Amino acid sequence: MEHSSLAGRIFRGVALTLVLVFFMFPIVWIFLMSFQSNEQILRIPPSILFEPTLSNYQALISGQLRTTAGNIDIPFMRNLMNSFVLSSAAVLLALLLGVPAAYAFARFKFKLGETIAFTLLSFRFAPPLLVLLPLSLYYQQLGLSDTYFGIVWVYQLIALPLILWIVRGYFEDISPDIEHAYRLAGHSWREAFTRIAVPLAGPGIAAAGLLSFIFCWNNFVFALILASADKQPVTVGALAFVTASGIQYGQIAAAIVLSVTPTLLLALYAQRYLVEGLSLGAVKG
Amino acid sequence: MSMAQLLQTDTTARPKPRPRPRGRWLPYLLSLPALLVCIAILVPFVTAAVYSLQRYRLNLPYLRGFIGVDNYIDFLTDPAFWNTLKISLVYTAVTVIAELLLGLGIALLLRRPTRFHNAVSIMLLLPLMTAPAIAALMWKLMTNPGFGILSYLVSLLGVHDFKWASDPSTALFTVVLVDVWVYTPFIMILLLAGLRSLPRQPFEAAALDGVPASFVFFRITLPMLAPYIITASLFRLLDSIQQFDIIYAMTQGGPGDRLMVFQVQAYLEFFQYTNVGRSAALLMILWLITNILSNIFIKNWLRLRERAHGHA
Numbered sequence A: 001m002e003h004s005s006l007a008g009r010i011f012r013g014v015a016l017t018l019v020l021v022f023f024m025f026p027i028v029w030i031f032l033m034s035f036q037s038n039e040q041i042l043r044i045p046p047s048i049l050f051e052p053t054l055s056n057y058q059a060l061i062s063g064q065l066r067t068t069a070g071n072i073d074i075p076f077m078r079n080l081m082n083s084f085v086l087s088s089a090a091v092l093l094a095l096l097l098g099v100p101a102a103y104a105f106a107r108f109k110f111k112l113g114e115t116i117a118f119t120l121l122s123f124r125f126a127p128p129l130l131v132l133l134p135l136s137l138y139y140q141q142l143g144l145s146d147t148y149f150g151i152v153w154v155y156q157l158i159a160l161p162l163i164l165w166i167v168r169g170y171f172e173d174i175s176p177d178i179e180h181a182y183r184l185a186g187h188s189w190r191e192a193f194t195r196i197a198v199p200l201a202g203p204g205i206a207a208a209g210l211l212s213f214i215f216c217w218n219n220f221v222f223a224l225i226l227a228s229a230d231k232q233p234v235t236v237g238a239l240a241f242v243t244a245s246g247i248q249y250g251q252i253a254a255a256i257v258l259s260v261t262p263t264l265l266l267a268l269y270a271q272r273y274l275v276e277g278l279s280l281g282a283v284k285g
Numbered sequence B: 001m002s003m004a005q006l007l008q009t010d011t012t013a014r015p016k017p018r019p020r021p022r023g024r025w026l027p028y029l030l031s032l033p034a035l036l037v038c039i040a041i042l043v044p045f046v047t048a049a050v051y052s053l054q055r056y057r058l059n060l061p062y063l064r065g066f067i068g069v070d071n072y073i074d075f076l077t078d079p080a081f082w083n084t085l086k087i088s089l090v091y092t093a094v095t096v097i098a099e100l101l102l103g104l105g106i107a108l109l110l111r112r113p114t115r116f117h118n119a120v121s122i123m124l125l126l127p128l129m130t131a132p133a134i135a136a137l138m139w140k141l142m143t144n145p146g147f148g149i150l151s152y153l154v155s156l157l158g159v160h161d162f163k164w165a166s167d168p169s170t171a172l173f174t175v176v177l178v179d180v181w182v183y184t185p186f187i188m189i190l191l192l193a194g195l196r197s198l199p200r201q202p203f204e205a206a207a208l209d210g211v212p213a214s215f216v217f218f219r220i221t222l223p224m225l226a227p228y229i230i231t232a233s234l235f236r237l238l239d240s241i242q243q244f245d246i247i248y249a250m251t252q253g254g255p256g257d258r259l260m261v262f263q264v265q266a267y268l269e270f271f272q273y274t275n276v277g278r279s280a281a282l283l284m285i286l287w288l289i290t291n292i293l294s295n296i297f298i299k300n301w302l303r304l305r306e307r308a309h310g311h312a
Helices: A004-035 A037-043 A057-061 A074-109 A110-124 A130-144 A148-173 A176-184 A189-200 A202-218 A221-226 A235-245 A248-270 A271-278 B002-011 B026-051 B070-076 B079-109 B117-131 B134-141 B149-156 B171-197 B202-206 B213-240 B247-252 B261-270 B278-308
Strands: A064-067 A070-073
Touching: A004 A070, A004 A248, A004 B079, A004 B134, A004 B171, A037 A148, A037 A248, A057 A064, A057 A074, A057 A248, A070 B070, A074 A110, A074 A202, A074 A235, A074 A248, A110 A148, A110 B026, A110 B278, A130 A148, A130 A221, A130 B026, A148 A202, A148 A221, A148 A271, A148 B026, A148 B278, A176 A189, A176 B134, A176 B149, A189 A271, A202 A248, A202 A271, A221 A235, A221 B247, A235 A248, A235 B134, A248 B117, A248 B134, A271 B171, B002 B026, B002 B134, B026 B070, B026 B202, B026 B278, B070 B134, B079 B149, B079 B171, B079 B202, B079 B213, B079 B261, B117 B171, B134 B171, B134 B202, B134 B247, B171 B213, B202 B213, B213 B278, B247 B261
Parallel strands: none
Antiparallel strands: A064 A070
16 A cells, blocks of 8 residues: 555546545635626636626625616625524534533433433434424414524534534543542532533533534525524525526625635634544544 | 442532532433423424324315325325435435445545645535535536536537536436535545554555455455445435435426425425425335434444444
8 A cells, every 4th residue: 555556646646636626626616706797707718817806795795786677685694694693502502401411421321311312313314304394383383483592492403413422422531530539529510510521521512512503504404494584594595695686696606605614614623523523423533 | 330329429428518409310400401302303203293194284274184194195106206206215326326436435545644635635524514505506606507617618528508407317417416526525534534543454464465455455444444334324325315405405306306305395295285294294204214224324323433432
């Protein structure tokens, strides 16, 4: 393996280049497109050299889209804010609910705990619409439809299994002897939990939180069903925007860039934990 | 367990500073919130199961009533249902096989942990971190018949009028391409972590003995990597058969019913045809399939988890 032949090295080089082109090209191309005017985008053959313009971003930020048919209001900035609010609130709630439970599941072996942990895990793989469609009818009766709380609550379906299983693994890796010693010194379980266990599992909790944020942000179907226009996150908002704006391709590209930038930056920042998060804590990177 | 002893020694070893929950109840108290979420999931799930046994249309509420398994029996003679089942299975098989082969190939290319390889593997994660619905929009822009760069590139190859997602004969190919773009990195990153965690001795011994590379690959690498391959593939299998975001954002199940997979069909039954009973029955069938798969998945996943944590 270490001493590959020249032909082997050329093959690897070509293969890696093709892989990089396939996976990176769409991101680069849309990024470039977001700095082009519609005339530049519609030009054939497409040009890589062009005079960049910020007008697409300006239109999105001002919320005003000037078209030949008149001005259109685009609530895209509101979508972006909704994504921040919904994802952050969902992660905070999931940490609040999930970290104590993860601790309980790691430290005490009790049947109900295992049942909860595996039920949440198995619903991570159940069709989301199976829960969402009846829930949308319940929400109408409960007055929860189209509320931030209602959406944050269903986001627990994404965030909670992730936090529960990753953080549980981190708690299991901490020897209970440390807490044991601390408690023998006269501290309550609560102090042992908040001052010993949680700080020691801190990196795991932070990683699980960041990953949950990414997955909540990227979710589409929950808000598609439960949120109306003023509560929609960017994933749903961008699609609505495409339908409304029709041929404003530059603005669509700019909206895409704004929608994916936060998660891509977070992913780069948390890349060390991504493998663990993606495998729900089963594989360490 | 040791916790019980711990709590016992605890109560005798120190004065009681303030009242606190009895140790016996502590785990239940801590997991109460998670239990609430569980119930909040299970109630709509049971409701869906009940709906699937009802004639229930939102536009004809007075017709509502139990009809046993009629919704399910209707599927047997309904070509739309068989189309949904077929498309879902084909979509799943094609995406998972393509992503597995490609992901394994890339993981092997990046196996040696050099700085360059690590940088590439991080870059390849970006598509995976893009929201699938947004990824579909990106590809929609690139495959636009008027100005899309990919339409332009295939026209250079002499293929004019390639309509991508809007042509029934190429729609499946197009959404599979988007799925492969988004999810191949998932398989790649898991297999790469697996490859790098394999013990070195078998490979060193094989190299010393001059064992041919193909033999090393099929008899040492693949078998040792098998738990990772199985877990990653089942993960993707479970997500792929439920794919909604990419297909809905790209074509809403069209053109015609060409991409009418389970969840898109159920969504349209519910919101367009307001046929709650039928939509629920469709989702119950999908749940049955995913439930069988997820049981197999969880068994393999637990085995990997034990390996990562050194204990259960």
